[in-house]
Amino acid sequence: MFDPNLTRQLEGVETPFYYYDLDLLKRTLETVKAAAEKRNFHIHYAYKANYNERILHWINAYGFGADCVSGNEVKKAIEIGVHPDKIAFAGVGKTDKEIRYALQQEIFSFNVESPEELLVIGELAVQEQRTARIALRINPNVDAQTHHYITTGLDENKFGIMPGDLPECIAVAKANPYLELHGIHFHIGSQILEMNVFKSLCIKVNEWNRWFEEHGIYLRTLNVGGGLGVDYKQPDEFPLPDFDAYFSVFEQFLEKRPNQEVHFEIGRAIVAQCGTLISKALYIKKGIKKHFVILDAGMTELMRPALYQAYHAIENISAKTGAVQLHYDIVGPICESSDSFGKEVLLPEVHRGDLLAIRTAGAYGEVMSSRYNLRDEIRHYFKETD
Numbered sequence: 001m002f003d004p005n006l007t008r009q010l011e012g013v014e015t016p017f018y019y020y021d022l023d024l025l026k027r028t029l030e031t032v033k034a035a036a037e038k039r040n041f042h043i044h045y046a047y048k049a050n051y052n053e054r055i056l057h058w059i060n061a062y063g064f065g066a067d068c069v070s071g072n073e074v075k076k077a078i079e080i081g082v083h084p085d086k087i088a089f090a091g092v093g094k095t096d097k098e099i100r101y102a103l104q105q106e107i108f109s110f111n112v113e114s115p116e117e118l119l120v121i122g123e124l125a126v127q128e129q130r131t132a133r134i135a136l137r138i139n140p141n142v143d144a145q146t147h148h149y150i151t152t153g154l155d156e157n158k159f160g161i162m163p164g165d166l167p168e169c170i171a172v173a174k175a176n177p178y179l180e181l182h183g184i185h186f187h188i189g190s191q192i193l194e195m196n197v198f199k200s201l202c203i204k205v206n207e208w209n210r211w212f213e214e215h216g217i218y219l220r221t222l223n224v225g226g227g228l229g230v231d232y233k234q235p236d237e238f239p240l241p242d243f244d245a246y247f248s249v250f251e252q253f254l255e256k257r258p259n260q261e262v263h264f265e266i267g268r269a270i271v272a273q274c275g276t277l278i279s280k281a282l283y284i285k286k287g288i289k290k291h292f293v294i295l296d297a298g299m300t301e302l303m304r305p306a307l308y309q310a311y312h313a314i315e316n317i318s319a320k321t322g323a324v325q326l327h328y329d330i331v332g333p334i335c336e337s338s339d340s341f342g343k344e345v346l347l348p349e350v351h352r353g354d355l356l357a358i359r360t361a362g363a364y365g366e367v368m369s370s371r372y373n374l375r376d377e378i379r380h381y382f383k384e385t386d
């Protein structure tokens with residue numbers, strides 16, 4: 001829970017805003033770094049989860065690379081100071097302009113998603129007279145057992161190369177001296193809490209690793225993507241995901257060859273917990289069947305509940321101790337019925353002007369915000385002790 005001193009500080013800040021606890025972010029980064037380093041794993045932070053510059057600054061300061069999904073994210077990583085050798089560029093729809101830019105920056109890896117894309121990267125590499133280091137993203141057909149909107153590694157998904165297309169990709173890579181095939185890449189989905197899913201992924205990666213060997217290709221890198229989930233239900237009890245348990249699955253089940261590097265692209269698990277959306281109760285509206293708390297934040301600031309029915313813990317951080325507990329539907333001001341943060345939420349009685357904290361909103365929160373209804377730009381408040 002928020003400490004009361006903090007609530008007092010926040011009371012003067014114009015709402016709604018994202019509150020980022022940079023102390024917690026640093027603690028998370030230390031934990032991930034220690035857990036990865038002892039296994040010699042390489043981490044690329046997935047920029048799509050949150051590209052707030054103060055957050056990126058610290059992620060880079062701890063030495064993490066970048067996993068980017070647009071030319072602008074690659075550019076942002078370069079501006080933040082990430083060494084191009086640590087930048088991976090994924091995505092099913094890379095434009096010529098984005099590919100040229102990334103070639104000029106000599107990034108670590110293009111994670112290629114189709115034979116058609118590989119041909120284009122090859123042609124542009126020749127034109128630019130630069131080597132394109134490539135990893136083939138394979139669709140492994142592993143069920144991530146998560147929300148279907150954030151599942152990416154099934155046959156029916158648009159992501160990755162279908163196994164049947166791999167021989168063609170290898171032929172294209174071999175025929176073009178400007179293409180350097182260094183690895184294979186996988187990403188099966190996000191918010192994965194079941195560690196067995198990662199074990200299934202390892203088994204698939206091993207199969208493909210062997211398949212490439214049998215085809216006379218030695219892979220320098222295995223990139224297993226991201227996807228580690230966080231505890232949205234009990235943000236105080238489990239403030240950090242169990243990175244050790246996660247990495248140890250790969251340590252145990254991934255059959256890497258002596259000189260092979262293992263790469264990860266972690267987004268949510270690094271930033272989710274350090275972000276909270278703070279919003280003010282504008283009105284307590286007594287409907288016929290229920291009470292609504294109408295907030296000054298809506299789906300424009302945090303879209304996850306409206307888009308995926310995602311759960312975020314909500315607290316009334318202005319509540320007085322001993323206040324009566326009531327059920328509320330917590331909604332925003334946007335002209336859409338899906339503009340809701342939670343139904344039948346039990347909270348200490350809410351009064352107009354109270355601050356509500358919508359927790360674990362640091363990943364895929366601010367980055368997915370919009371100006372729909374011509375809303376204000378997102379505001380921020382950072383907690384940083386040193």
Ligand code: LLP
Pocket residue numbers: 046049067090150152187189190191225226227228265266267268269304363364
């Ligand atoms: N690598 C690739 C290729 C990805 O597509 C993603 C996420 C990641 C890494 C990072 O995954 P993470 O560690 O954050 O799970 N907007 C959704 C999540 C979309 C995830 C997209 N890809 C949400 O709010 O839940």
